[in-house]
Amino acid sequence: MSLVSSSDVKIRSAVLGAAGYSGAELCALLVANPYFSLDHAFASSGRTAEPLSNLYPRFTNAIDIMVEPWYDERIASLQVDVAFLALPHEASEAxxxxxxxxxxxxxxxxxxxxxxxxxxxxxxxxxxxQHPELLNEAVYCLMEWLTEAPGNLISVPGCYPTACSLALLPLLKAGLVAEQCIPVINATSGVSGAGRKAALSTSFCEVGLNAYGFFGHRHRPEIEQNLGRKVVFTPHLGNFKRGILATSVLTLKPGVSADQVKQAFTEAYQNKPLVRLLKQSPNVANVAGTPYCDLYWQQDGEQLVVVSAIDNLLKGAAAQAMQAANVRFNKPETAGLFGGVAV
Incomplete structure (x- = not known):
């Protein structure tokens, strides 16, 4: 199947897992993107076909597409250029x-x-x-730190790793962090991070604020892979719908000045439109529904606290996937993320 090369032909797309929160967000982004078309939306094989607006009434009169049950046999007749997979891990791998x-x-x-x-x-x-040969073929697309062109298999970073890595990479890349420092990261996510499937532990009325996944959370090795060092990562579940607030504490090398810290962040993100460097601590309310990562830091001698905030469903999932697809198909990186207008 040939890839789109003409600027006046839209890139044909399918979303697998469109019934979930991230999949639904992807559908909305694709519809808003002038360079892509949303041709198919799929959910699990056990579901009955129904309009996306039945599942998410906010899309009524806005997104006119049926969410159909998926079967692998559909691939033979699937005329698309790209498939976005918002699926469980094993289903995606298969x-x-x-x-x-x-x-x-x-x-x-x-x-x-x-x-x-x-x-x-x-x-x-x-x-x-089951497919370890694909792990090296996949291009991991933490978009602000992309080091190679995306290929035919794009791996979108997790929500927690996105928030934490964007906060700490400028300092590590600039060589400002003490050699023996193990960053301590506490991050809180809204309940949408647990997915749409009903469960008592993630019911909004049952959630207060609690820590979980001590030392064994699946995002810990991903964060360590990104940063190139060990971390202490403790996730929390908060009583709000969407967003992540991550607070990272680390030790700087002796003599590192406030100007050096500021320069590291400025140089890293001055040409990155989706990262905002703030003069006050971020609030998840200000990133919810946006593709931004907001960053703020405070220094006391050799101690530094970096706070980052993202929308877990957008910058932490669907919006970053859209960024990666835009780059893969040589389109403006932020197309579709602001009502179809690239910034």
Missing amino acids: VTPLLMAAGIVVVDLSGAFRLKQAQLYPQYYGYQH
Whole structure:
């Protein structure tokens, strides 16, 4: 299947997992993107076909597409250029080789291809990776720190790793962090991060504020892979719908000045339109529904606190997937993220 090359032909797209929160956000972004078309939306095989607006009434009269049950047999007749996978990890891993064999670019939002070491999957994801050969082929697209052009398999970073990595990479890349420092990260996510499936533990009326996943959370090795060092990462579940607030504490090398810290952040993000450097501590309310990452820091001698905030469903999932797809198909990076206007 040939890829789109003409500027006046839209890139044909399918979303697998469109019934979930991130999948639905992807549908909205694709409709808003002038360079892409939303041709298909799929959910699990056990579902009955129904309009997306039945599942999400906010899309009534805005997104006119049916969410159909998915079967692998559909691939033979699936005339699209790219498939966005908002699926469970094992489901993404299973269908990805089939889609790629059909010449379809895969943008995967699960954790199936994020880690480069297959042996970590049983410990952190609870299953044995069946396609380890694809781990090196997948391009991990933390977009503000992209080091290679996206190929035919794009791995979208997790929501927590996005928030934490964007906060700490400028300092590490500038060589400002003490050699023996192990950053301590506490991050709180809204309940939408647990997905749409009903569960008592993530019911809005049951959630207060609690920590979980001590030392063993699946995003810890991803964060460490990004940063190139160990971290202490403790996630929390908060009583709000969407957003992540991450507070990272680290030790700087002796003599690092406030100007050096500011310069590290400024140089890293001065040409990155989706990262905002603030003069006050971020609030998840100000990033919810946006593709931004907001950053703020405070220094006291060798101690530094960096606070980052993102929308877990957008910058932490669908919006970053859209960024990566835009770059993959040589379109403006932020197309579709602001009502179809690239910034």
